[in-house]
Amino acid sequence: VTVGAVPLLVGAYVLAWKLRSPRWTFVGDATLVLTAGISLFTFAFGMVSNFAQPWPAGLGTWRALHLAFGAASSALLVAFAVARVASRRVQRVTCVTCVTSGGRSAACALATAMCIGWTGWIGGEVLTYHAGLAVAGAAGGALAPELGRSPPRPTDLRGAMGDLRFAWASIDTQLAAMVVNKPSDGAYAAVEGYARHLGQVASWMGTGAAVRDPADEAQIRSHASALRGRAAELENAARGRDLEALEGAFADTTRVCLDCHDLLR
Ligand code: HEC
Numbered sequence: 001v002t003v004g005a006v007p008l009l010v011g012a013y014v015l016a017w018k019l020r021s022p023r024w025t026f027v028g029d030a031t032l033v034l035t036a037g038i039s040l041f042t043f044a045f046g047m048v049s050n051f052a053q054p055w056p057a058g059l060g061t062w063r064a065l066h067l068a069f070g071a072a073s074s075a076l077l078v079a080f081a082v083a084r085v086a087s088r089r090v091q092r093v094t095c096v097t098c099v100t101s102g103g104r105s106a107a108c109a110l111a112t113a114m115c116i117g118w119t120g121w122i123g124g125e126v127l128t129y130h131a132g133l134a135v136a137g138a139a140g141g142a143l144a145p146e147l148g149r150s151p152p153r154p155t156d157l158r159g160a161m162g163d164l165r166f167a168w169a170s171i172d173t174q175l176a177a178m179v180v181n182k183p184s185d186g187a188y189a190a191v192e193g194y195a196r197h198l199g200q201v202a203s204w205m206g207t208g209a210a211v212r213d214p215a216d217e218a219q220i221r222s223h224a225s226a227l228r229g230r231a232a233e234l235e236n237a238a239r240g241r242d243l244e245a246l247e248g249a250f251a252d253t254t255r256v257c258l259d260c261h262d263l264l265r
Pocket of ligand 1: 164168
């Protein structure tokens with residue numbers, strides 16, 4: 001909200017100054033007071049993220065910069081708002097739309113906007129998009145269950161691919177989390193479940209139910225059987241809590257996907 005209000009804030013004060021317009025001054029002042037109030041909430045939620053979010057290593061500088069400039073932005077907005085309200089009082093004009101702001105207010109608005117813009121760039125580009133903090137925060141705090149825990153049995157090849165995609169991506173995510181965080185019983189158990197599901201889909205493909213063109217039948221059956229073998233290896237490695245074997249089996253599994261896609265897709 002703070003970032004979204006900035007164009008209006010700067011535009012209104014610049015127009016008020018250039019056109020000597022009391023109406024644009026009123027727009028600027030109203031936007032400023034509202035934005036300053038809202039930015040206090042924004043800052044409060046920023047503090048919650050700062051303390052409650054598990055921050056990955058290596059982001060220390062950006063985190064500190066975002067915090068410092070976030071605090072500075074809020075302070076600037078509040079100070080600017082207080083100054084504007086005070087200046088209205090001093091001018092003692094009874095009608096709210098008769099005060100006109102000048103170049104100083106426009107300059108203050110621009111300086112505040114630059115501070116907010118820089119804070120927003122760090123928060124949006126660096127922390128949210130590149131470092132994925134919003135996703136991690138949402139995943140950690142979301143109350144919704146995981147998507148597609150028990151997908152329906154496939155009825156055709158594309159349905160089977162959807163199931164494979166789900167199981168494969170879920171295993172990939174669990175493995176990545178174990179490598180960058182730490183191995184955990186929960187993640188091993190999850191991988192075991194996804195690997196079992198992968199094996200079931202591969203078995204279904206091996207029955208020939210996934211064959212669309214008889215010319216492909218042999219390829220489909222042999223790849224399905226290879227996939228079933230890899231899935232069993234994944235399941236065993238997960239049960240044995242062996243991360244290295246698990247990574248190896250996962251790479252082999254992915255190779256089967258690639259081989260079949262190369263041939264038939
Ligand atoms: C037996 C051969 C075979 C194997 C093994 C295989 N695929 Fe596929 N896959 C295909 C074919 C053929 C298509 C194209 C289907 C189409 O376009 O209708 C496809 C398409 C897909 C699609 C796109 C589906 C869509 O909706 O367009 C995904 C996702 C996919 N495969 C994932 C995987 C993953 C993940 C694995 C390994 C775990 C895998 N596949 C293993 C044959 C295979």
